[in-house]
Amino acid sequence: MANQTYSLAEDKETLLEMYREMLLARRVDERMWLLNRSGSIPFVVSCQGQEVMQVAAAFALNKEEDYVLPYYRDLGVIIHFGMTTRELFLQAYAKAEDPNSGGRQMPGHFGKKKSRIVTGSSPVTTQVPHATGFALAAKMEKKPTVAFVTLGEGSSNQGDFHEGLNFAGVHKLPVITMVENNQYAISVPVNKQVACDNIADRAIGYGMKGVKVDGNDPIAVYEAVKDAHNRAVNGEGPTLIEAVSYRLTPHSSDDDDMTYRTKDEVTSEKEKDGLEQFKKFLFEKGYLTEEINNELEATIKQEINEATDYAENAPYAEVSTIADHVYGEKGDQ
Numbered sequence: 001m002a003n004q005t006y007s008l009a010e011d012k013e014t015l016l017e018m019y020r021e022m023l024l025a026r027r028v029d030e031r032m033w034l035l036n037r038s039g040s041i042p043f044v045v046s047c048q049g050q051e052v053m054q055v056a057a058a059f060a061l062n063k064e065e066d067y068v069l070p071y072y073r074d075l076g077v078i079i080h081f082g083m084t085t086r087e088l089f090l091q092a093y094a095k096a097e098d099p100n101s102g103g104r105q106m107p108g109h110f111g112k113k114k115s116r117i118v119t120g121s122s123p124v125t126t127q128v129p130h131a132t133g134f135a136l137a138a139k140m141e142k143k144p145t146v147a148f149v150t151l152g153e154g155s156s157n158q159g160d161f162h163e164g165l166n167f168a169g170v171h172k173l174p175v176i177t178m179v180e181n182n183q184y185a186i187s188v189p190v191n192k193q194v195a196c197d198n199i200a201d202r203a204i205g206y207g208m209k210g211v212k213v214d215g216n217d218p219i220a221v222y223e224a225v226k227d228a229h230n231r232a233v234n235g236e237g238p239t240l241i242e243a244v245s246y247r248l249t250p251h252s253s254d255d256d257d258m259t260y261r262t263k264d265e266v267t268s269e270k271e272k273d274g275l276e277q278f279k280k281f282l283f284e285k286g287y288l289t290e291e292i293n294n295e296l297e298a299t300i301k302q303e304i305n306e307a308t309d310y311a312e313n314a315p316y317a318e319v320s321t322i323a324d325h326v327y328g329e330k331g332d333q
Helices: 012-037 051-059 075-081 085-092 127-140 159-170 199-206 218-233 263-270 274-285 290-313
Strands: 067-069 147-152 175-181 209-214 239-244
Touching: 012 051, 012 075, 012 085, 012 218, 012 274, 012 290, 051 075, 051 147, 051 175, 051 218, 051 239, 051 274, 067 075, 067 127, 085 290, 127 147, 127 159, 127 175, 159 175, 159 199, 175 199, 175 218, 199 209, 199 239, 209 218, 218 239
Parallel strands: 067 147, 147 175, 175 239, 209 239
Antiparallel strands: none
16 A cells, blocks of 8 residues: 555445445444444434544554554544444443443543553543554554544643644654544534634644545545654654534433524535445445445344444453452553
8 A cells, every 4th residue: 555556436346345344333323323323322423424534534543553643533434443333222221341441531531452442531632642552652662553543623722632742842752642623522512612624724833744635535534644643654744634524413321412503504514424425435436336235235234233222231340359450450561
């Protein structure tokens, strides 16, 4: 893929795999909402409208070398890096086998060590200085490792964002920060969050490259992240990427988004849904057919059904384990 003649737009196999992962993320999310509304799981924080940018970005990374520090909507990123459908439902049901926290955290706090997915925390943006730390370690150890961290545009106003990017810029660290601008910080529209025209414009203050891309265009996102990745491994420092899309659902299952936006607005934005646009593109290229799409949908539905059934019947953590990984134990290093 380093070959300059490579064109993602002509890579049928990769594009179809990207579409499969995007579709899986969307269908998992939709099932989560159904389970929540039926009273089976307590909480959903949704990825709908952002799967395209997440999966496209993840494909531009190196799963064997890089670390990802996702924020709570990043189903697409963590699916690509190895979180299974079963594991996603185990965390939604808060069961003992949940690899993220053993059923101890609310959904969206992703972490799986063997898949290089770094555990997140509830306060937003704390993952940014953590990513900078991973990048610093990679530079000190002279490893070809890149840290990839994501957040919402509302989170870019937190002190952690400034401190992490400033440190990364000063020390030219191999870290990519992708702001997933879905245009709302819970109920606050982006024009009331920041005074600058673009989040990417902030990059100049940190001495790094800033790029703004259409988050509904997987090829544009892939190329932006791939370029940032190449720069990072070549010692050229960090990159701030702003990928713009739209949150198609309420902020979470506890949010009434009709208190701050209209149905007409959401309906209009759904017409620009990146997943549907990508699907149309694949049909036009002749890469995707009704037969292939129907087979994908059927396979994904079966996978989700089996994962739901397994997670629903899986045991909760034993009460005796309540202090595990909280207090130090004899022999801990």
